[in-house]
Every structure is written in structure tokens, then in C-alpha cells.
Amino acid sequence: MLDLPTIWAGLICIALLAYVVLDGFDLGVGILFPLGRNKDERDVMMNSVAPVWDGNETWLVLGGGGLFAAFPLAYSVLLTAFYAPVIAMLLALILRGVAFEFRFRTERARKYWDWAFIGGSTAAAFFQGVMIGAFVQGVAVEDGAYGGGWFDWLSPFSLLCGVGLVAGYALLGASWLVIKTEGEIQARMRALQLPLGAAVILLIGLVSTGTIFENEWVRERWFNLGSYVFLWIIPIFTAALAGAFFLAVRAKKEVTPFLLTLGLFGMSFAGLAASLSPYMIPPAITYYEAANPDSSLAFMLVGALILLPVILGYTGYAYWIFRGKVKVGEGYH
Amino acid sequence: MELDAHLLARIQFAFTVSFHIIFPAFTIGLASYLAVLEGLWLKTKDDAYLTVYKFWLTIFAVAFAMGVVSGIVMSYQFGTNWGPFAEKTGPVLGPLLAYEVLTAFFLEAGFLGVMLFGLNRVGPKLHFTATLLVAIGTLISAFWILSANSWMHTPAGYLIEDGRYVPGDWLEIIFNPSFPYRFTHMVLAAYLTTAFVVGAVGAWHLLKNKANKPARLMFAMAVMMAAVVAPLQLFVGDMHGLNTQEHQPMKVAAMEGHFETQEGAPLILFGLPDLEEAETKYAVGVPKLGSLILAHDPNGEVTGLDAFPREDWPNVPLVFWCFRIMVGVGMLMIAFGLAGVVNALRKKLFEARWHHYWALAMGPLGFVAILAGWFVTEVGRQPYVVYGLMRTSEAASPIGAPGVAGSLLGFFIVYLIVFSAGVFYILRLMRRTPGADPEKPLKEGPLRPSHLADEILDQGETGAGAEHA
Numbered sequence: 175m176l177d178l179p180t181i182w183a184g185l186i187c188i189a190l191l192a193y194v195v196l197d198g199f200d201l202g203v204g205i206l207f208p209l210g211r212n213k214d215e216r217d218v219m220m221n222s223v224a225p226v227w228d229g230n231e232t233w234l235v236l237g238g239g240g241l242f243a244a245f246p247l248a249y250s251v252l253l254t255a256f257y258a259p260v261i262a263m264l265l266a267l268i269l270r271g272v273a274f275e276f277r278f279r280t281e282r283a284r285k286y287w288d289w290a291f292i293g294g295s296t297a298a299a300f301f302q303g304v305m306i307g308a309f310v311q312g313v314a315v316e317d318g319a320y321g322g323g324w325f326d327w328l329s330p331f332s333l334l335c336g337v338g339l340v341a342g343y344a345l346l347g348a349s350w351l352v353i354k355t356e357g358e359i360q361a362r363m364r365a366l367q368l369p370l371g372a373a374v375i376l377l378i379g380l381v382s383t384g385t386i387f388e389n390e391w392v393r394e395r396w397f398n399l400g401s402y403v404f405l406w407i408i409p410i411f412t413a414a415l416a417g418a419f420f421l422a423v424r425a426k427k428e429v430t431p432f433l434l435t436l437g438l439f440g441m442s443f444a445g446l447a448a449s450l451s452p453y454m455i456p457p458a459i460t461y462y463e464a465a466n467p468d469s470s471l472a473f474m475l476v477g478a479l480i481l482l483p484v485i486l487g488y489t490g491y492a493y494w495i496f497r498g499k500v501k502v503g504e505g506y507h
Numbered sequence: 508m509e510l511d512a513h514l515l516a517r518i519q520f521a522f523t524v525s526f527h528i529i530f531p532a533f534t535i536g537l538a539s540y541l542a543v544l545e546g547l548w549l550k551t552k553d554d555a556y557l558t559v560y561k562f563w564l565t566i567f568a569v570a571f572a573m574g575v576v577s578g579i580v581m582s583y584q585f586g587t588n589w590g591p592f593a594e595k596t597g598p599v600l601g602p603l604l605a606y607e608v609l610t611a612f613f614l615e616a617g618f619l620g621v622m623l624f625g626l627n628r629v630g631p632k633l634h635f636t637a638t639l640l641v642a643i644g645t646l647i648s649a650f651w652i653l654s655a656n657s658w659m660h661t662p663a664g665y666l667i668e669d670g671r672y673v674p675g676d677w678l679e680i681i682f683n684p685s686f687p688y689r690f691t692h693m694v695l696a697a698y699l700t701t702a703f704v705v706g707a708v709g710a711w712h713l714l715k716n717k718a719n720k721p722a723r724l725m726f727a728m729a730v731m732m733a734a735v736v737a738p739l740q741l742f743v744g745d746m747h748g749l750n751t752q753e754h755q756p757m758k759v760a761a762m763e764g765h766f767e768t769q770e771g772a773p774l775i776l777f778g779l780p781d782l783e784e785a786e787t788k789y790a791v792g793v794p795k796l797g798s799l800i801l802a803h804d805p806n807g808e809v810t811g812l813d814a815f816p817r818e819d820w821p822n823v824p825l826v827f828w829c830f831r832i833m834v835g836v837g838m839l840m841i842a843f844g845l846a847g848v849v850n851a852l853r854k855k856l857f858e859a860r861w862h863h864y865w866a867l868a869m870g871p872l873g874f875v876a877i878l879a880g881w882f883v884t885e886v887g888r889q890p891y892v893v894y895g896l897m898r899t900s901e902a903a904s905p906i907g908a909p910g911v912a913g914s915l916l917g918f919f920i921v922y923l924i925v926f927s928a929g930v931f932y933i934l935r936l937m938r939r940t941p942g943a944d945p946e947k948p949l950k951e952g953p954l955r956p957s958h959l960a961d962e963i964l965d966q967g968e969t970g971a972g973a974e975h976a
Contacts, residue, residue: 224624225621228575228619229620235579236612238586240608242586242597243604246596258913265918269925271572272572272573272576272928279935320590469674473674485613488614488617489613
């Protein structure tokens with residue numbers, strides 16, 4: 175049961191989930207950046223993520239690199255299938271990434287880099303969502319290569335997923351800023367939590383329904399009340415988290431709504447994994463078929479098992495160093 | 508149509524990787540330099556070191572961000588544009604890249620935040636540890652990526668299963684025959700490139716005020732590096748060349764412009780390699796020196812391109828010329844270092860304005876040499892993507908020409924904007940007079956690391972207010 179391809183499929187899922195929630199909140203800060211009314215507010219917003227965004231984005235490199243390393247067939251087919259959205263996402267990430275440095279280097283052009291940060295963050299989030307949607311809908315494979323057309327990834331469902339992820343990241347960003355800021359910005363972000371939360375839960379519902387009805391076999395899995403009945407724990411848990419989220423927001427909690435949003439992301443991810451596993455390229459290729467030989471997987475596993483706890487340790491330490499509120503005018507302390 | 512898409516994909520890869528390599532090459536050198544500076548500051552308590560550290564830290568931050576974002580592109584491009592390559596070599600190359608992420612990227616990213624923003628949160632000692640870890644991270648990163656790249660030149664330790672290359676012996680894969688040479692050559696190149704950038708900036712400020720202590724420090728350290736590392740690089744480069752001669756003789760033949768296999772081959776200094784006529788025209792060379800260098804015997808036989816099928820030849824003129832550019836820059840670096848030693852012995856290091864102008868002109872040449880060197884080794888590997896095993900033409904994803912043209916255009920526009928802006932900001936940061944009037948650049952935005960370091964200075968060595976985990 176617990177063989178090397180399964181372990182690696184699990185590790186890749188963890189890396190992707192870590193990416194989604196970690197870069198999720200700093201992309202979310204970028205999406206919400208227009209709500210910073212002046213330079214001081216925007217500085218505070220950016221400074222709340224400046225020391226950690228680079229580490230957050232490294233999980234994306236691990237996701238890509240890990241896919242290449244463990245499931246090269248999936249890496250090759252999926253990235254080719256999603257060519258346009260992948261390139262768009264990469265370009266967006268470049269523009270927003272350099273904005274972290276560039277906007278502090280110029281007065282004249284600061285507004286342009288502010289917009290690069292906003293546009294780049296939003297576009298990156300949107301295209302990531304589009305790819306999730308296209309992934310759920312399935313990818314045509316012929317002779318071990320992508321066999322579909324240019325715009326197979328484009329559909330109402332994938333666009334809906336794009337909007338959903340932008341909303342989800344914005345919610346993460348708002349909840350993060352409630353923790354990291356105070357005064358007016360904090361109040362504004364707090365006011366956003368309720369409508370954004372409602373929108374995100376609605377979108378989770380829509381996307382889940384879409385996922386289930388997109389594929390016959392997924393539907394059967396969920397409604398065939400036999401061996402899979404335990405899966406219903408996921409939607410039940412999601413509903414409970416959503417309820418707790420609204421209560422926590424109403425009680426003006428600072429940290430709890432953020433943690434509950436992370437929980438919502440985790441549950442959505444679990445629902446997706448439960449629906450689509452064991453397919454790595456739905457609806458045809460399982461992770462077993464896409465996996466590298468055990469000699470490759472074992473070699474990496476040794477490193478991953480030693481290094482991942484160390485990485486989590488010092489990443490946590492870095493977060494701990496920069497804990498607490500970011501104050502206006504305080505800059506990068 | 509198919510060929511066009513393939514060519515466009517190659518151009519896109521060459522463009523994005525050439526853009527990318529500039530920044531890691533600079534930050535590998537700069538990270539080590541920063542670690543040395545901070546270490547010297549902690550040891551000597553001489554604030555000039557800290558001034559120079561602060562000066563370069565802001566520049567490091569900008570260059571590092573550009574390296575990170577252009578690097579993410581690389582980690583996805585194997586899949587988007589080179590799917591069949593990724594699939595066939597994934598079992599061997601994938602784990603090497605995964606180890607790069609796990610051992611290097613997280614380390615760099617995790618401690619970069621502390622290095623840039625955390626000086627007064629953690630205190631000088633822990634901050635120095637962060638700088639050191641970032642520097643070590645850049646070197647570990649170079650280790651893995653050059654191991655993967657070297658495997659594509661000198662594949663070893665693999666088996667072939669179902670048309671895929673699968674690992675046989677990991678030690679043979681990682682330490683494949685060309686890896687130790689390529690790794691050493693590249694790290695030294697990064698150090699030299701950074702030294703010449705630092706030297707040029709030091710010289711610029713010396714030309715304005717030869718008494719500026721931080722500028723003197725930069726210039727003296729750069730000259731020292733040039734004097735020691737440039738000759739060392741010549742030696743390492745020669746060993747790397749001999750290794751290439753052993754494993755990829757065709758590449759060396761292209762580098763040397765040797766079309767014919769001959770005994771007592773000359774060392775061609777200049778000439779015009781002509782692929783049509785299969786000869787190097789107007790060749791000016793030193794008789795028998797080619798054989799002496801490559802075969803260690805003035806009459807030894809040196810393999811020419813005629814020993815290989817025509818369809819396996821790389822683009823000979825490109826390889827030939829890039830090699831000369833790289834070696835030419837290297838010679839200039841050695842000469843510059845020697846002149847510096849002479850000046851230092853005559854106690855004229857900070858007086859000799861001609862040497863400072865020379866340093867200024869040499870500033871960007873390290874990058875030129877690195878790009879030229881990579882063109883030699885990568886173009887010289889063509890038409891193979893994995894030397895002797897897999898042709899580049901078999902490696903591309905089935906993406907049509909319009910798609911690749913669109914993405915290439917996107918990269919071109921975005922990189923042009925980002926590169927021009929980045930270089931502009933970096934040059935402006937270099938123009939600040941080190942140590943003088945630290946508040947002045949605030950007009951251009953908060954230069955936070957220097958900001959920070961100022962406060963540390965105020966705190967003194969006690970690291971007051973520092974918290975520990």
C-alpha cells in the first residue's frame with residue numbers, strides 16, 4: 175500500500191498545498207494592494223510579506239521540481255497541455271516578484287511597480303486557478319505526450335476556478351493582514367473577511383459541484399455509498415470550518431480566521447485529491463504509470479525525509495523572527 | 508513548421524537561461540563577498556567593513572530577486588517546451604534538481620529574509636550566520652545544477668530502460684566526468700565576475716575621491732581577487748579543456764577551429780571558420796602549439812572535425828568566436844591583476860588613475876566571459892541535448908510555432924522591462940558614495956538594509972534588544 179510512488183504522490187500534494195496556502199496569502203496581499211490608500215499603508219502591506227515571500231514561492235519550485243523528479247510524464251504532459259496559462263503565470267510572478275525590490279528603488283516609477291505587483295499577483299492567482307480547473311476536466315494524452323489542442327484548458331469551469339482562487343487568495347491575504355496590521359488598514363481588512371468568506375464558500379460549493387458532475391467516475395465515487403462513504407467527512411468538515419470562520423470573524427478574532435481559512439484550503443485540496451486520485455493526469459494516467467523507477471524515488475526520499483523537517487524548522491524560525499505587527503513608517507524592521 | 512517551432516523553442520531557452528545566469532553568477536560571488544565582509548567586521552570591529560557590507564547588500568537584494576524570478580521560469584521550462592527530454596531524463600536529472608531545491612533554494616530563501624531585514628531582530632552574530640548560510644546555499648545550488656548540466660555533457664552511471672535513462676549509480680551520476688571541472692570553473696568565474704564589478708565600483712568612487720576608505724577597501728579586495736583567482740582560473744580552465752578533449756573532442760575541435768585531424772597542429776589564434784568549405788580561413792596561429800597543449804607533444808595528433816559525421820557538427824564559428832572572447836577577457840583579467848600587484852608593491856594602488864579607469868572598463872566583462880563560456884559549452888554540445896545519446900531535435904514538446912513565438916515574445920518584453928529597470932536601479936545604487944551621507948538615498952525610497960544596519964551600529968556590539976530563539 176505505502177509504496178514509493180504513493181509516498182511521492184503524497185509529498186507532491188503536500189508541497190503543492192504548502193505552496194497554495196503560503197504563497198496564497200502573499201499573492202492575496204498583492205490582490206488587495208489597491209486597498210492601501212497611501213504609500214505608508216502600501217508599505218505596511220508589502221512589508222508584512224517581504225521577508226517571507228521568497229521562501230513561500232520556493233514551494234512552487236519544489237512542486238515543479240518534484241513533479242519532474244518523481245513523475246516526469248505528468249510534468250511533461252501537464253505543462254505542455256497548460257502551456258499558455260503556465261507561461262502567463264510565470265510572467266506574472268516575475269513582474270510581482272521584482273516589484274518587492276523595485277518599488278523601494280524609485281519614487282517616479284513607484285506607481286508602475288505597484289501596478290505590476292497588483293496585476294502580477296492577481297494574474298498569477300487567476301491562471302493557477304484556471305489550471306486547477308483544466309486539470310479536473312482532464313487532459314488528452316496520445317502516445318505518452320499531450321494530444322489535445324491549444325485552448326483545451328479554456329472553459330467556463332476553468333475560468334470559474336480562476337475567479338475562485340483569486341477570491342480564495344484574497345481571503346487569505348485579508349486574514350493575514352488582520353494579523354499583521356493595526357488601525358485603519360486592519361479595520362478595512364476585517365470588513366472584507368465576511369463578504370470574501372461568503373464568496374469563497376459559494377465558489378467552493380460551485381467548483382465542488384462542477385468537479386463531481388464533470389466526470390462520471392467521480393460522481394460514482396461520491397454517491398456510491400459503499401466503500402467511499404467516509405469521503406463525506408470532507409464536505410461536513412468544510413461546512414463546520416465555514417461556520418467557525420464566520421463566528422470567529424464576528425468575534426473579531428485576529429489569528430483564528432486565518433487558521434480557519436487555511437483549513438478551508440486544506441479541505442478543498444483534500445476534496446480534489448479524493449475525487450481524482452489515483453489519477454495524475456485525469457482521466458487516464460495514474461501516478462503509478464507516471465512515476466519514475468524506484469531507484470530514483472528512493473534516492474530522493476532519503477533526502478526529503480531528512481531535509482523537509484529541517485526546512486520546516488528554519489522556515490518556522492524565520493516566521494517567528496518576523497512575528498508581530500508591522501507598523502506604519504517602521505519600514506523593514 | 509515543425510523545425511521553426513523547434514528553433515523558436517531553442518531560442519527561447521537560450522534567451523531565458525542567458526538572462527537568468529547573469530544574476531546567480533553575480534549573487535554567488537556577492538553572497539560569499541558579503542559573508543567575508545561581515546565576518547571581517549565582526550572580527551575587527553572596523554566599521555568600514557560594515558559600510559561596504561551595507562552598500563552591497565541592497566544591490567544583492569535586487570540582483571537576488573531577479574535571479575529568483577527568472578529561475579522559476581527555468582524549473583518549469585523543461586516541462587513546457589522540452590517534455591520528451593524531461594520524460595526520458597527525469598529519472599536521472601529530476602532528483603538532482605529536487606535536491607537543489609531541498610538543500611539550496613529553501614536555505615537561501617529562508618535566511619535571505621533574515622539577512623535583508625533581520626539585523627536588529629537577531630543581533631550581529633546570528634545575522635552573520637544567516638549571511639553565511641545564504642552564501643553556502645548559493646554554492647550548494649551551483650553544485651547540483653552544474654552536476655545536472657555536466658551529466659548532459661558527460662552522461663555516466665545510467666542504464667537505459669524502455670527508452671528512458673534510469674539511474675544505475677548515483678555517485679557516478681552526480682560526480683560525472685566533467686562535473687568537478689565545470690563546477691570549479693563556474694564558481695571561480697562567478698567570484699571573478701563579482702570581483703570585477705566590485706572593483707569597478709570601487710574604482711569609480713576612488714576616481715571621485717581617492718581617500719574614501721570604503722572605496723579603497725572594495726578596490727583593494729577586488730584587485731587581490733583578480734591577482735589570485737584570474738591565474739588560477741586559467742589553470743582550471745585548461746584542465747576543463749583537457750577533460751573536454753577527452754570526452755567531447757568534437758567540441759574542442761570546434762573551439763580550436765581544427766577541421767582536419769593532423770599531427771603537429773597549430774594553435775589558431777584568429778581566423779574565419781567556414782562551414783561550407785570546412786576550413787578555417789586566414790588562420791593566424793602558432794605552429795605545433797595546438798598539439799603541445801592538447802596532446803602534450805608538439806607532434807601529437809589532434810582530432811579535427813573531419814573525424815566526425817558532418818550532421819553531428821555544432822555551429823563551429825559561434826563556438827570558435829565565443830571561446831576567443833572568453834579567453835580574451837580572461838587574459839585581460841590576469842593582466843589587470845598583475846598590474847594591481849605591481850601598483851600595490853609600489854604603494855600606488857590608490858594613486859594610479861589609469862588602473863582605476865581600466866577597472867571601470869573591466870566592470871561588465873565578467874558577465875561577457877560567462878555568457879561566452881556557456882555558449883561555447885552549450886552550443887558545442889549541439890546537435891545533442893544529452894551528448895551522444897539524445898538529439899535536441901528529439902527533445903522538444905509538441906507545441907506549434909505560433910505558441911512558442913507568443914511565449915518568446917512575452918518573455919522578451921517582460922525581461923526587457925525587468926532587466927532595464929533592474930540594471931538601472933543597480934547602477935544607481937552603485938553610484939551612492941559608500942559611507943557618506945547614508946540618508947541621502949532616502950529621497951529615492953527607503954533603502955532598508957542600510958537603514959537597518961545604521962541602527963545596529965547605534966546599538967553597538969551588544970546586540971541590544973536582540974531576541975533569541
